[in-house]
Amino acid sequence: MNVSQAVERLLGRLSAERVLRFGADPVGTVEEIFGIRAVASDGLAERRGAGGACDGVSFLDDGMLFYAPTEFSKRHNFTIAHEVGHHLVNQDDGVSDWVYDQRDHEAILETICDQIAQQLLLPTGEVAAFLEGRVPRARDVLDLYEGSSASRPVCAIAVAHHLPKFGAVALIQRATMTVTSSSVSPDPENGWSFIYPWPGQQLPPGHQLRNVGDGDEATRRVSWLGRFGRSEEFFVNAIGTHSGIVAVFAAEDLWGMPGLPRVMDREWDDRLTLHGECCGEPFSTRGYPCSECKTPFCPRCGKCAHQRRDARDVTCMECFVLRPPSTVVDGVCAECRG
Numbered sequence: 304m305n306v307s308q309a310v311e312r313l314l315g316r317l318s319a320e321r322v323l324r325f326g327a328d329p330v331g332t333v334e335e336i337f338g339i340r341a342v343a344s345d346g347l348a349e350r351r352g353a354g355g356a357c358d359g360v361s362f363l364d365d366g367m368l369f370y371a372p373t374e375f376s377k378r379h380n381f382t383i384a385h386e387v388g389h390h391l392v393n394q395d396d397g398v399s400d401w402v403y404d405q406r407d408h409e410a411i412l413e414t415i416c417d418q419i420a421q422q423l424l425l426p427t428g429e430v431a432a433f434l435e436g437r438v439p440r441a442r443d444v445l446d447l448y449e450g451s452s453a454s455r456p457v458c459a460i461a462v463a464h465h466l467p468k469f470g471a472v473a474l475i476q477r478a479t480m481t482v483t484s485s486s487v488s489p490d491p492e493n494g495w496s497f498i499y500p501w502p503g504q505q506l507p508p509g510h511q512l513r514n515v516g517d518g519d520e521a522t523r524r525v526s527w528l529g530r531f532g533r534s535e536e537f538f539v540n541a542i543g544t545h546s547g548i549v550a551v552f553a554a555e556d557l558w559g560m561p562g563l564p565r566v567m568d569r570e571w572d573d574r575l576t577l578h579g580e581c582c583g584e585p586f587s588t589r590g591y592p593c594s595e596c597k598t599p600f601c602p603r604c605g606k607c608a609h610q611r612r613d614a615r616d617v618t619c620m621e622c623f624v625l626r627p628p629s630t631v632v633d634g635v636c637a638e639c640r641g
């Protein structure tokens with residue numbers, strides 16, 4: 304079993320009618336459909352561990368979940384759907400046993416629940432029907448957001464899956480001109496380019512996307528700076544909002560821009576494609592694994608599996624050995640406590 308198979312198995316327990324009803328109104332239907340009472344908690348500061356992406360906490364044995372309400376976004380819907388994911392895992396002994404047999408079971412569990420939440424709020428078939436076979440545009444992210452219970456990052460991920468060639472869908476925060484979310488779609492033949500937008504990157508002064516204002520839509524050729532000072536050209540369709548910019552990057556001209564070549568030369572990354580789960584989601588990256596634990600480095604946090612594990616462990620103040628946090632009480636591990 305892998306993460307994708309676990310998600311498919313758990314979602315297979317639900318009828319299409321239940322998925323549609325929940326996706327249309329997560330807050331209003333979660334108790335009726337799943338027997339879980341959702342309670343808004345303004346002071347909630349809890350955040351799922353292991354990179355989990357939802358701001359909530361659940362007591363599933365008692366049929367309760369608490370979530371941080373988000374008045375001006377739909378993030379709370381994702382939180383509720385994520386907790387439903389935990390409920391579904393708890394209901395399936397096969398999936399639950401597999402998860403807890405894994406070395407990074409906390410991160411894998413959060414990844415499964417995040418993917419379940421995405422599918423509950425924005426099913427793949429719904430996105431395909433919305434696009435009707437046409438080439439995705441930045442406006443599609445906003446239209447999906449307005450017409451569903453999904454957040455903008457979830458909608459961006461869904462749109463990126465439908466890019467026919469190498470590209471990405473990025474969300475850029477206007478106040479800082481920083482990429483806050485990016486979903487990359489590898490090329491069917493060449494895989495990954497060396498350069499693509501990634502969270503944390505900032506648009507340099509004078510960049511072509513900086514002047515996409517609120518309500519503006521633009522299709523243009525832009526440069527994008529990657530590692531080691533190298534840059535490559537992309538075709539981009541972008542739309543501006545009050546808070547930011549949605550940009551669809553493509554290695555080929557998908558929108559028929561006049562006077563420009565349809566395809567530009569590009570350096571493709573021929574390193575190994577490595578897969579893993581970290582920071583609340585599965586990832587694919589090009590590179591080489593850690594020489595010690597033979598696992599890939601997460602492209603977001605930069606850590607391999609043993610580095611993540613060591614970061615979670617704490618040092619016992621008696622024997623000075625790294626121990627799992629659950630075994631350490633008042634700075635002393637279980638072995639030293641006798």
